[in-house]
Amino acid sequence: MSRPPAPKKGWLAHYSELVGAWTRRADNRQDAEDATHDAILRVLENDTGALANPRAYLHRSVHNRLIDGHRQAKLIDVVPLHELDEDEHPLLIDPDAQARTAQLLAALKTALAELPVKCRQVFLWHRLEGYTQEEIAQKLGISVSMVEKYMIRAVRHLRERLHNHAPH
Structure with missing residues (x-):
């Protein structure tokens, strides 16, 4: 019961x-x-x-x-960004934004090209593709510690090369 x-x-x-x-x-x-x-x-x-x-x-x-x-x-009338008309988009208000974005993109490509191949690959896989450090280590056949070192090296290099593009 x-x-x-x-x-x-x-x-x-x-x-x-x-x-x-x-x-x-x-x-x-x-x-x-x-x-x-x-x-x-x-x-x-x-x-x-x-x-x-x-x-x-x-x-x-x-x-x-x-x-x-x-x-x-x-x-407060909340409208998602994707529903705004093109002329209402806040990112298009600054006339120099497109030129600065193009300059930043060119500088980023140059800075990435300066990195060693494995270092660049680790950075791109981790930051852009979302792979974990463990997954990257397995794919490249290296230790997780080495993946961490490559990431640190890439981030330092990019920070150094792109510091002129940071907002003041």
């Missing part, structure tokens, strides 16, 4: 109710969960264990958090 589950205590007793009720009202489960988590976190951080009615407090906190989020969304 199995025992019934133990009753939930504290804020946990109200979690499902809060998320369910505010998901229906906000029409967005993610916002309801975020607001519920924020309210519960506030309770736990402030050690408000002596609340007369924790359920009411949590409902009011979630309600206030959702209203704050709604007001904030109305104030």
